[in-house]
Amino acid sequence: MRQAVFHFPLSLILPLCATVLACALAIPLTAGVAQARECAAIIYEHANYKGNAQCLQEGRYNLRNLKIGNDRLSSVKVRKGNRVILFEHENFGGRKGVLKKSSSYVGDKWNDITSSIIVE
Numbered sequence: 001m002r003q004a005v006f007h008f009p010l011s012l013i014l015p016l017c018a019t020v021l022a023c024a025l026a027i028p029l030t031a032g033v034a035q036a037r038e039c040a041a042i043i044y045e046h047a048n049y050k051g052n053a054q055c056l057q058e059g060r061y062n063l064r065n066l067k068i069g070n071d072r073l074s075s076v077k078v079r080k081g082n083r084v085i086l087f088e089h090e091n092f093g094g095r096k097g098v099l100k101k102s103s104s105y106v107g108d109k110w111n112d113i114t115s116s117i118i119v120e
């Protein structure tokens, strides 16, 4: 008995694979862009936007709300039109520094000292 063999033409497989691959790549990329747009600011544990990160909306973030931890912040992305105010201590105390744009390194003066943040 001859077995029926289903021949799927190669000319159909290649565009199909390309489409699936394109979608598989596009979904996480689109999600990433959408997420970045939703953040008024993103704070990072290390310089050059590396290490643990946290997406912040406009608002007040006291020590317990900082997921990257106390005295950890080293770089910040600031969305155009927003600004980020860093505080040395919790409860928005101590030295205060204003960032009007992204900073791949907040500088020796501000590295690893932030304990609370306001995003405006």
Ligand SMILES: [Ca+2]
Pocket: 070, 071, 087, 088, 089, 090, 112, 113, 114, 115
């Ligand atoms: Ca501190």
